[in-house]
Amino acid sequence: MNVINNTKRSSDVYLRFLQLADAIRGLPSLPPLDPLEEKILAVIARAGTQHERLCVRDMMAKEQLGAPATIHTRLKSMRAKGWIMLSDTEDARRKQIELTRGAMRYFDHLSKCMMEAANSSV
Template structure:
């Protein structure tokens, strides 16, 4: 592949355009940023929430492919401090703390979704 010319595949172009657009919104509105590990943890938690199976803190800390329990606990704490995650306790069971996305997180994913849509529209235009 010629490295001086951009790829002519519409799918490659669409994905690269998405990455460009997503890069613009990676910073949170107040200028805070999430590192790649925080993003991966947030995505795992939100995906489970989206599937109507909220993840408990214990389950999140057990995601060995994302880090050690101590590291994951620190990441959960940082995501809470950034107002990206909150806890939900079910009535009758105060021990299990479920991680749920905040409105800020939903807005963040809304912006990413809009970037994907814009990248797709640009690729078919």
């Protein structure tokens, strides 16, 4: 019985987080992302936290995200929407992908949602 209660509590926290996260996705700060763009955003964010350099060519080589042309189109869309920016590297042919301040604020909001969800279950 105790295992079931702990499982229910854990799932309640996650479901509450999803509910809160959906609410911030509707905020007018940045245009919405489609599911593939959200995946790409997560890849970029993880690379940034690990201090890894990530260029457009690196992203296009990630087979789990789809065809290179599709990834390139999504990167252009995300840049136009204000989620990412491209910065120069020592090689003028390569562009580094970075999150914008707006994207970082989005992750800050998600973090707050996670904390609120965890605190609301205790």
